[in-house]
Amino acid sequence: MALTPRIAIDAMGGDVGVRVMLAGAAMARHKHDGLRFILVGDEERIKAALDNHPNLRAASDIIHTDGVVSGEDKPSQALRKAKSTSMGLAIDAVKRGDAGGAVSAGNTGALMAMAKLALRTMPGIDRPALAALLPTLGDNDVVMLDLGANTECDATNLTQFAVMGAAYARTAMGLERPRVALLNIGTEELKGTDEIRDAAALLRGAEGLPMQFAGFIEGDKLSRGDVDVIVHDGFSGNIALKTIEGTARFVTDLLRRAFTSSTRSKIGFLISRPATELLRHHLDPNNHNGAVFLGLNGVVLKSHGSADAKGVANCVHLCAELIEKDITRQVTEDLANFRRGDAA
Amino acid sequence: MALTPRIAIDAMGGDVGVRVMLAGAAMARHKHDGLRFILVGDEERIKAALDNHPNLRAASDIIHTDGVVSGEDKPSQALRKAKSTSMGLAIDAVKRGDAGGAVSAGNTGALMAMAKLALRTMPGIDRPALAALLPTLGDNDVVMLDLGANTECDATNLTQFAVMGAAYARTAMGLERPRVALLNIGTEELKGTDEIRDAAALLRGAEGLPMQFAGFIEGDKLSRGDVDVIVHDGFSGNIALKTIEGTARFVTDLLRRAFTSSTRSKIGFLISRPATELLRHHLDPNNHNGAVFLGLNGVVLKSHGSADAKGVANCVHLCAELIEKDITRQVTEDLANFRRGDAA
Structure with missing residues (x-):
C-alpha cells in the first residue's frame, strides 16, 4: 500500500511511563519499517528515552507538553485540558490529519471523551x-x-x-x-x-x-x-x-x-x-x-495501563494495520448500508 | 444435634436420571448416616435403582408419580403440574413438614416458581x-x-x-x-x-x-x-x-x-x-x-443438571447441613433485623 502510517503516541499515559511506550513503538517499527511517529509529552524525557532507540528517533517528531491526564481525572476535567496534555495533543494530531491514528495508555474515560469531542462520532452514532x-x-x-x-x-x-x-x-x-x-x-x-x-x-x-x-x-x-x-x-x-x-x-x-x-x-x-x-x-x-474506539471519525487505540513494551508494540502494530486498511471508511460504509437497509 | 434431616429428592430431574440421583443420595448417606430420604418419582425405576443401594433403601420412603417437569417447560406450565410431578411433590413434602428440605436437578425456572408458590417468600422478599x-x-x-x-x-x-x-x-x-x-x-x-x-x-x-x-x-x-x-x-x-x-x-x-x-x-x-x-x-x-434458593420459607436446593453422583452427594450434604443449622430461621431473623435497622 502507498500509505506509510504515522502514529501519534501519548508518551505519558499509563502506569508504565515514557520508556515503555517508546520501547514498544521502537519494537513495532523493527517489524514494520514504514512506520513513522509523533511522540507527545515531556520533550526532555522523550529524548532521553530515544537514546536507546536510534531507529525510532529517525522516524519520529516530538510535540512537547508538560500536561498529563491522570488516572483520577474525570472525563470532564480531562476535557478542559485537551489542548495542553499529551493525550489531548495526540488526538489533535489525528484530527489535523498529521497522524493516521493515536495510541494512549492513559485513563480510558478521558480518552473516550477527548476523542469524541475532537474527532466526532460517525453519523447516527451517539457514543463510540x-x-x-x-x-x-x-x-x-x-x-x-x-x-x-x-x-x-x-x-x-x-x-x-x-x-x-x-x-x-x-x-x-x-x-x-x-x-x-x-x-x-x-x-x-x-x-x-x-x-x-x-x-x-x-x-x-x-x-x-x-x-x-x-x-x-x-x-x-x-x-x-x-x-x-x-x-x-x-x-x-x-x-x-x-x-x-x-x-x-x-x-x-x-x-x-x-x-x-x-x-x-x-x-x-x-x-x-x-x-x-x-x-x-x-x-x-x-x-x-x-482496544479500539469504533464509531469515531479517526483511529484511536487504548493500550492497557500495565502493558509491557511487547504489549505496546502489539497495540501500535494494530493501530498501523487499522490505518492501512482504512477501518474508519469501512465502519462508516457499513453503518450507512445498515441504516439504508433499516429504512427500506 | 437432635435433628436427623430428612430430604426429599426429585429423582427424575436433570439430564442424569434416577440412577445418578440415587447414587448421590446413597453416597451422602454413607458419610452422614442420620440422613433419611423421601424419593419422589417413578416407583418402579426408583426401586430398581435402590437394588444397588440397600443402605439408602433402608432410610427411604418412596412417593410415586409418573409426572415430570421437562427442561423445556416454562415456569407457568410447570406450575400447572405442581401436584403431579416429582419436582412438585418433592417441594410439597417440604411444605407439609415431612421433609426438612428438597433437592432437584430439574429446570431451574420451574423449580423457583414451584418453590415460591408452595413455600412462599419471607416477609418483604419479592423473589427468592x-x-x-x-x-x-x-x-x-x-x-x-x-x-x-x-x-x-x-x-x-x-x-x-x-x-x-x-x-x-x-x-x-x-x-x-x-x-x-x-x-x-x-x-x-x-x-x-x-x-x-x-x-x-x-x-x-x-x-x-x-x-x-x-x-x-x-x-x-x-x-x-x-x-x-x-x-x-x-x-x-x-x-x-x-x-x-x-x-x-x-x-x-x-x-x-x-x-x-x-x-x-x-x-x-x-x-x-x-x-x-x-x-x-x-x-x-x-x-x-x-445452589440454594434464599428468601423462601423452606430449604430447596438446585443440583446442576449434569452433576455426577459425587456432585449430587455434595448437594444433598449441603442440604442436610442447611437444615441442621436452620438456615431458614437465620435468614428470616437477619432480614427482620435489617428492616428494623432500616426503619430506625
Whole structure:
C-alpha cells in the first residue's frame, strides 16, 4: 500500500511511563519499517528515552507538553485540558490529519471523551464503543464490544455495535462474513432484557449485511471460537472481560501451587516447561493488547495501563494495520448500508 | 444435634436420571448416616435403582408419580403440574413438614416458581435469590447471588440479597461477620448503575448487621478470596458465573493441548500427574454442586443438571447441613433485623 502510517503516541499515559511506550513503538517499527511517529509529552524525557532507540528517533517528531491526564481525572476535567496534555495533543494530531491514528495508555474515560469531542462520532452514532480482541480455542480471535464505554445501552446501540464489530472483524481478521452474537443469559428467544431481545429482532430482520447473525451466546462459550464478534453493553462486557482475566489468573495460580506441591511435581514441571510456557504465551494479555474506539471519525487505540513494551508494540502494530486498511471508511460504509437497509 | 434431616429428592430431574440421583443420595448417606430420604418419582425405576443401594433403601420412603417437569417447560406450565410431578411433590413434602428440605436437578425456572408458590417468600422478599458457592484462592469459598432468578433488580433487592448471602455465609461457612461486596465495573463510589450505587449507600448506612460491607468488587477479583459474599442481579451473575466456567475450561483445554504438543511435554505431564489431578479436583464443578434458593420459607436446593453422583452427594450434604443449622430461621431473623435497622 502507498500509505506509510504515522502514529501519534501519548508518551505519558499509563502506569508504565515514557520508556515503555517508546520501547514498544521502537519494537513495532523493527517489524514494520514504514512506520513513522509523533511522540507527545515531556520533550526532555522523550529524548532521553530515544537514546536507546536510534531507529525510532529517525522516524519520529516530538510535540512537547508538560500536561498529563491522570488516572483520577474525570472525563470532564480531562476535557478542559485537551489542548495542553499529551493525550489531548495526540488526538489533535489525528484530527489535523498529521497522524493516521493515536495510541494512549492513559485513563480510558478521558480518552473516550477527548476523542469524541475532537474527532466526532460517525453519523447516527451517539457514543463510540470500545472493542478488543480476545484469544479463543478456534482459528482466530474474537472481537468483544462494548467494553466499558457505555454502561447502559438500548437496542439501537447494540445493533450499531454489531455492525461496527463486524466491520472490525472483517478489517482486522480478514473475515468475509463474521459471525456475530449478542451476549445473553440463555440462547432461547425469550431470554434476557428487552434491549437484547429487541436488538436480536433488528439483527435478524436486517438483510444484505456483510455478517451472519448467530443469535445469543452465553458466558461459558466466549472463548470457544464459535463466533467472531460478541456484542454487549459496557457493563456486561466489563464483567465478562474482567472475569475472563481473573479466572485465567486463578487457574494458572492453582496450577503453580499444584506444580510446587511436591518434588515429583516440580520435576514434572521442569520437564513440561515448554508446554506451560506455551500456555503462558497464549494467555499473556500483552499479546492481545490494544482496544479500539469504533464509531469515531479517526483511529484511536487504548493500550492497557500495565502493558509491557511487547504489549505496546502489539497495540501500535494494530493501530498501523487499522490505518492501512482504512477501518474508519469501512465502519462508516457499513453503518450507512445498515441504516439504508433499516429504512427500506 | 437432635435433628436427623430428612430430604426429599426429585429423582427424575436433570439430564442424569434416577440412577445418578440415587447414587448421590446413597453416597451422602454413607458419610452422614442420620440422613433419611423421601424419593419422589417413578416407583418402579426408583426401586430398581435402590437394588444397588440397600443402605439408602433402608432410610427411604418412596412417593410415586409418573409426572415430570421437562427442561423445556416454562415456569407457568410447570406450575400447572405442581401436584403431579416429582419436582412438585418433592417441594410439597417440604411444605407439609415431612421433609426438612428438597433437592432437584430439574429446570431451574420451574423449580423457583414451584418453590415460591408452595413455600412462599419471607416477609418483604419479592423473589427468592439463587446462591452458589465458588472456589477461591483463599481459605474458604465465596457465596455468589443472585444467579439467574432475577434478571433485573432494584437497590432494595440487592440489599436483601446482601443480607441473605451473609446469613448463608455465616451458616454454611461458620463466618462471624462475612465480608460482602457488590459486583460492579469499578471500585469508585460513582461507578456503575443507579441500582448498584443506591444499594451501596443503603448497605453503608446499615448498622449492627452481622456482616462487613466491603464496597464494590470487579470481575477480575471474584476468585481471589478477598470477600465472602458477592451480590449481583441475576443477569450479571449469570454472565460472571458462566464466564468463570467457560474460562476455566478454556485454560485447562489449552493446558491439555500444550501437554500433548511434544513427547517431552507428554512425559512431563505423566510425571506431574498428581499436580494436574489436584488442579482438576479443585476446578471440578461437582465439588461445589448445590445452589440454594434464599428468601423462601423452606430449604430447596438446585443440583446442576449434569452433576455426577459425587456432585449430587455434595448437594444433598449441603442440604442436610442447611437444615441442621436452620438456615431458614437465620435468614428470616437477619432480614427482620435489617428492616428494623432500616426503619430506625
